[in-house]
Amino acid sequence: MTAAPSLANIVEIAGVTKRFPGVLALDRISVGFRAGEVHAVIGENGAGKSTLMNILAGDLRPDGGKLLVDGQEVKLSSPLDSRAHGITVVYQELALCPTMSVAENIMMSDMAARSAVSLLPRDMMRRKARAALTRLGMGGLDPDTKVGRLSVAEMQLVEIAGAIRQNARVLVLDEPNSALSKRESERLFEVVRQLRAEGVTVIYVSHHLREVLDIADRVTVMRDGRTIVTMDNEGLSEDQLIRAMVGRDLGAALQWSLQAEPRPEGDDAVLKVENLEAAGLEDVSFSVRAGEILGIGGLPDSGKDALGDALFGLCARRGKVTIDGKDLRGADPLAAIRLGMSFVPADRRGSGGLLRMSVADNVVSASLPRFSLAGFVRRGAVKREARAQVARLDARISHLGQKLGTLSGGNQQKIILGRSLVTNPRVLVLHEPTRGIDVGAKAEIYSILRGIAGEGMAIVMISSEIPELIMNAERVLVLRDGRVSGDLTGQAINETAILARAMTS
Structure with a gap:
């Protein structure tokens, strides 16, 4: 890497502090930008x-410290x-x-x-x-x-x-x-x-x-x-x-496909997809068994990014989708939830979370009938469930009334995942589950997903990050031009194999 052309700081942060209610967001930080x-x-x-x-x-003013531009203190x-x-x-x-x-x-x-x-x-x-x-x-x-x-x-x-x-x-x-x-x-x-x-x-x-x-x-x-x-x-x-x-060594992560217990032949599929067709998808078929994490990979134009919407009923589709042998009709997300499917979309801020609502309200937002009586929300039940999910997923929040949009990306994702788990799904579909979150939070979410898979849930993980698929999927389905181009297991799940099936005809 070439050295920076100047050693002079154009902008300097000197001992800046910023507090929010119950949170010290910045603690006397100092850094210069050349x-x-x-x-x-x-x-x-x-x-x-x-x-x-x-x-x-x-957009924010510091509570203490100085900002300098060209060596002169400024108030932004x-x-x-x-x-x-x-x-x-x-x-x-x-x-x-x-x-x-x-x-x-x-x-x-x-x-x-x-x-x-x-x-x-x-x-x-x-x-x-x-x-x-x-x-x-x-x-x-x-x-x-x-x-x-x-x-x-x-x-x-x-x-x-x-x-x-x-x-x-x-x-x-x-x-x-x-x-x-x-x-x-x-x-x-x-x-x-x-x-x-x-x-x-x-x-x-x-x-x-x-x-x-x-x-x-x-x-x-x-x-x-x-x-x-x-x-x-x-x-x-x-x-x-x-x-x-x-502040710690995360250690070398072991490839999940090489650790998972061998499955008996004929193990029944929880989710079965046959000849699925939708915008960007053509004749896609696969199945996922209880406790299995199926990874879905491919290039941006491969059709993988349309799969979650098609499965959950957010767009028109043809073909057959069943959960525990029961047909799931298309273009009906409510039917998908009732039949046991939950979906965590890629756009956490746009369509995944209710950013202006509280943590507690987000956790129960997909299951409100369970927490209502005669048209009134049972706030005590909501708080108990939200508290349980926050503890289960180790989400860092200041209080249950905190707005989702004020949390870090990793903690937002944990709350959105908690909302899905409250519906007690048989099938969990995740699209880019760790996009925009840091390595520590990623490791925590991977551990959570392996844990709930161990409880018998079928998981479909759609991801653009090949290392994420290699690390977590028991099996990887690769899409190219809207079709399945590879079905990889065990030691065959590696970057070379995934890219080969994603990029070559």
Whole structure:
């Protein structure tokens, strides 16, 4: 990794503290970001990364300590203040307007700065937007295209284009790679390296340690609201980063398919799928037995991402799906729940959790009839069940009334998983179960899934992360072009075999 071109800090956090009710989110943290470097910030969920980024963005004000830009103390009381000092944050949940064009989104800050009666000439808007896109190697993208028609990767680059249009000197990227394919990720890395070469400081927040080692000049590790260490990226390993993040050695994880007890021949399937067809899927058949974790892998366009919706009845489908021999009709999620299927979707914030509702209400939201009497919710029963699930899944919360959206990603996922378990499912379908959460929380969720599989539940794990499939699945089904291209077990579950079946015809 090449050394950063400057040793001078463009932004410095000096002894910053931030408190929320019952939580010390940041505890006198100090870290400096040099001009023209890629500086990764990593840590477990709940380490304080998001709070720090929100302070840099001007969305939160610190309770103590100082923020310095170019050596001068500043007060960032709003996002406008932050941008005025050259700091722009691109969040994991992109802040774009899908019904507006690419040019309109890129030039939005210019439009907002003009008076209500003035107009921004569209030709000039297109020209300036195209110049920003060309700088990022996206000159071929039509500025008149509606943002809602773009891929996630293209949306991300459009938001970055808007940031550099505002002459951002410090660009904060929050989990920029969480929903990108390998090819899209490589394009993003090219853009990051180009911005660094132009002198822009890139603060890169990520749970993907391999990409951190590939892209960062320096790495700061946070834990429990504190900065643990800042290291130059010279000879660092993933194991070193993990130990610094979690404060312990997680140890080498053993491959589940090599540990699982052999199954007797003829063991009856709990879930049976025959000739399933839906958007992106064609003639897919498989079965899952009690206590089995079936992994589903494939490239982004393989059809795997449509499988969970099709099984749970969130889209039209053809073919036969049965649970314990009983037919499950399509396009009826309520029927799926009643028959014993539960689904944890990939989009935790958009469709997985009820972010503005409490932890307790989220836990019982899929099972309200069980907790109601004569049309009234039995709050005592709700609290007892929520308390039991929080304890069972070791979720870190301050109280049952805490809003789900205020929890870290890993704890949000545990509560959403708890909601599924309250329905007492026979089949649990998980789509990207650990997307955007840290290695420590991942290990905890893997342990939970193995535990509930051991209780006899059939689990379908749909994942883009090959190591996740290798580590946890007893059997892996690989999809390509909407069809099953491989069914792997035991020692045959390895990265080479999965990629071969996912990529070659």
